[in-house]
Amino acid sequence: MAHSNVHAVTSVRNSEVRRDDAPANADEFSGDTNASYGQVLRTLSDGSVHRRFDPYLDIDWESPDFQIDPADKRWILPPADPLGRHPWYLAQSEEKQIAIGIWRQANMCRVGLHFEQLLIRGLMQYMFSLKNGDPEFRYITHEAAEECNHTLMFQELVNRAGVDVPGMGPVDRKLTLAIWPAVRFFPTWFFTMIIGGEEPIDHLQKTVLRSGGQVHPLLERIMQIHIAEESRHISFAHEYLRRHVTGMGTVGRFALSLLTPLTFRIMGDMIAVPPAEFRKTFGIPRSVIRELYWKSPESRETLQNIFADVRALAWDTGLMNPIARRLWKLLAIDGPISRYRSEPTAEQVRIARLSQSA
Ligand SMILES: [Fe+2]
Numbered sequence: 001m002a003h004s005n006v007h008a009v010t011s012v013r014n015s016e017v018r019r020d021d022a023p024a025n026a027d028e029f030s031g032d033t034n035a036s037y038g039q040v041l042r043t044l045s046d047g048s049v050h051r052r053f054d055p056y057l058d059i060d061w062e063s064p065d066f067q068i069d070p071a072d073k074r075w076i077l078p079p080a081d082p083l084g085r086h087p088w089y090l091a092q093s094e095e096k097q098i099a100i101g102i103w104r105q106a107n108m109c110r111v112g113l114h115f116e117q118l119l120i121r122g123l124m125q126y127m128f129s130l131k132n133g134d135p136e137f138r139y140i141t142h143e144a145a146e147e148c149n150h151t152l153m154f155q156e157l158v159n160r161a162g163v164d165v166p167g168m169g170p171v172d173r174k175l176t177l178a179i180w181p182a183v184r185f186f187p188t189w190f191f192t193m194i195i196g197g198e199e200p201i202d203h204l205q206k207t208v209l210r211s212g213g214q215v216h217p218l219l220e221r222i223m224q225i226h227i228a229e230e231s232r233h234i235s236f237a238h239e240y241l242r243r244h245v246t247g248m249g250t251v252g253r254f255a256l257s258l259l260t261p262l263t264f265r266i267m268g269d270m271i272a273v274p275p276a277e278f279r280k281t282f283g284i285p286r287s288v289i290r291e292l293y294w295k296s297p298e299s300r301e302t303l304q305n306i307f308a309d310v311r312a313l314a315w316d317t318g319l320m321n322p323i324a325r326r327l328w329k330l331l332a333i334d335g336p337i338s339r340y341r342s343e344p345t346a347e348q349v350r351i352a353r354l355s356q357s358a
Pocket residue numbers: 116146147150226230
């Protein structure tokens with residue numbers, strides 16, 4: 001499929017594309033759908049110019065408070081991390097809890113940077129075919145520059161943590177081969193993959209920061225910067241899909257409606273589930289990992305909550321047909337939709353209470 005020419009993209013009101021049986025609050029979720037696509041891209045580009053961060057200017061890596069010390073209790077996983085509130089973890093020695101915490105956080109950063117690298121490559125490939133004057137070029141280039149900065153800050157933390165974490169596992173690396181044909185032949189699927197990576201990271205980081213629990217200040221700073229810039233990226237990906245999916249043919253849209261939950265579920269696992277090395281390095285029982293990802297009712301709620309925003313997007317873009325809905329349910333990522341982007345979930349409120357009382 002050729003990239004849609006943005007000049008031909010017209011503003012489509014959500015009500016024209018949404019199914020009648022969409023949840024009642026679907027309208028409140030969508031932003032200003034009357035603004036032209038070019039206008040939205042200009043606003044986002046202005047944000048990238050005036051509200052941006054540099055990993056070496058905005059993070060004081062040499063601050064004594066930002067040093068990574070293997071005896072620092074602030075690396076103990078907070079209750080906001082499912083492992084951090086698991087009885088097995090709580091029964092370990094303080095020293096081991098810290099070691100697990102450093103490894104886990106460093107690996108999350110490493111997975112994040114692997115994902116960003118793939119995303120940057122995909123975005124560059126996507127832009128190669130954009131025509132002169134296409135406003136997507138400027139915004140997407142700003143976004144790619146921000147993602148490069150994110151890889152710098154993630155790798156800097158990993159290097160300073162002093163643990164040789166693997167990041168994405170070998171199977172996950174193979175799955176990423178789907179990106180190249182998607183960019184070329186099915187760009188709306190590529191942007192679905194982008195959201196599939198960005199939303200889980202954003203949701204998990206927000207859960208930690210919203211909990212108000214103890215977080216190492218370096219990690220906290222990195223998360224703050226990442227969340228601030230990702231909100232732009234996520235807005236763009238949502239906007240891209242809202243504008244482009246509505247112009248797709250019936251067959252393409254049906255295929256995307258099935259690929260969407262599959263992609264989200266696979267990518268959610270890629271980001272949230274720790275690799276086998278983690279379990280082996282710290283002797284974590286398989287049963288603990290199974291429970292956390294995603295056998296226990298509590299963990300299933302987490303999995304569903306990660307995708308509350310994108311479920312709203314799927315309704316909004318007409319991707320929730322009866323078969324797709326069954327697939328969302330089968331993959332255990334069905335559930336209510338957000339009333340507005342990043343609406344705090346009941347689970348996040350509970351975790352915040354737990355963190356305050358810890
Ligand atoms: Fe990022």
